[in-house]
Structures are given as structure tokens and as C-alpha cells.
Amino acid sequence: MKTYQLDLRHAPSKNRLNALDDNRLPPLRLRLADDAVAIDWAKDEALQFVKRNRGANFAYVEAALTELLPIGAAGDDDYRRVGRWVHNREGLNWRPTPRKAKA
Numbered sequence: 001m002k003t004y005q006l007d008l009r010h011a012p013s014k015n016r017l018n019a020l021d022d023n024r025l026p027p028l029r030l031r032l033a034d035d036a037v038a039i040d041w042a043k044d045e046a047l048q049f050v051k052r053n054r055g056a057n058f059a060y061v062e063a064a065l066t067e068l069l070p071i072g073a074a075g076d077d078d079y080r081r082v083g084r085w086v087h088n089r090e091g092l093n094w095r096p097t098p099r100k101a102k103a
Contacts (some may be wrong), residue, residue, distance in 0.1 A: 001031045001032065001033060002032060002033075002034065002035075002038070002067055002099070003029060003030070003031050003067070003068040004029065004030055004031075004032055004033065004038040004042075004064055004065060004066065004067055004068065004082070005027045005028065005029050005032075005065075005066045005067075005068055005079075006007075006022065006024075006027060006028040006029075006041075006042050006045055006064070007027050007062075007063070007064045007066070008028075008045070008046070008049055008059045008061065008062070008063050009022070009023050009024045009027040009060070009061070009062045009064075010023050010049075010053065010057060010058045010060065010062075011023055011057065011060050012056050012057055012059050013058065013060050014057060014060050014082065014086075014088070016060075017060060017062060020057070023030075023057070023094055026101040027090075029068070030038075035067070037084055038065055038067070038082060039065065039082065039083070039094065042065040042085055043063075043085055043092070043094070046061060046063035046083075046085040046087060046092065049091075049099060050063060051062070059083060059088065059089070059102040060086070060087070060088050061086070061087040061088075062084055062085070062086050062087075063084060063086075063087075064083075064084040065076050065078065065079065065081070065083055065085070066079045066080065066081050066082060067080045067081075067082055067083060068083050081097045082096070082097060083095055083096035083097045084097075
């Protein structure tokens with residue numbers, strides 16, 4: 001089992017996402033079997049959030065999915081970003097994080 005964290009943020013647009021105060025919900029954490037199950041969980045949470053919230057400040061919703069690693073397991077980082085679900089006027093889209101090539 002792995003531990004995953006989901007960070008939900010919202011804004012009028014992608015360009016305003018980092019500029020707004022108080023647009024981040026407390027992170028959700030859950031232990032799940034693997035990335036595929038976690039991606040489905042993140043999708044469900046993002047869709048529920050979008051359905052509950054309407055208006056200009058919710059035109060762009062981002063649900064970033066991160067795997068939390070044991071302390072020291074990844075060297076400098078104690079997490080691995082899996083990807084993010086983005087909901088905008090084009091609908092809900094999955095954007096995986098590109099994997100770094102191992103040297």
C-alpha cells in the first residue's frame with residue numbers, strides 16, 4: 001500500500017491559480033494499492049468538488065496527485081508527483097507528470 005495526497009485548488013483561470021489567496025483546500029490523504037487506483041480516486045474527488053462549487057472562481061480546478069514516500073527513500077524529495085486532473089471549459093483532463101530519465 002502507498003500513501004497518496006490530493007491537493008485541490010481553484011481559480012478563474014490557470015493564469016490566476018497562483019495569484020489568489022485562499023484557493024487551496026486542506027490536502028486529502030489516503031492509502032491505496034497503486035497509481036491507477038489513486039488516479040481514479042483523484043478523478044472522483046475532483047468531479048465531486050466541481051459539482052459542489054460553481055462560479056467565476058471555480059472556472060479552473062486543479063487536483064494534484066502526489067505519492068508520499070517514506071522519509072529518505074527518494075533522496076532530497078519525500079514525494080513523487082503522479083500528475084493532476086484539470087477541469088476547465090474543455091472538461092476534465094488527466095495530465096501525467098513526465099518521468100525523469102534515470103542516469
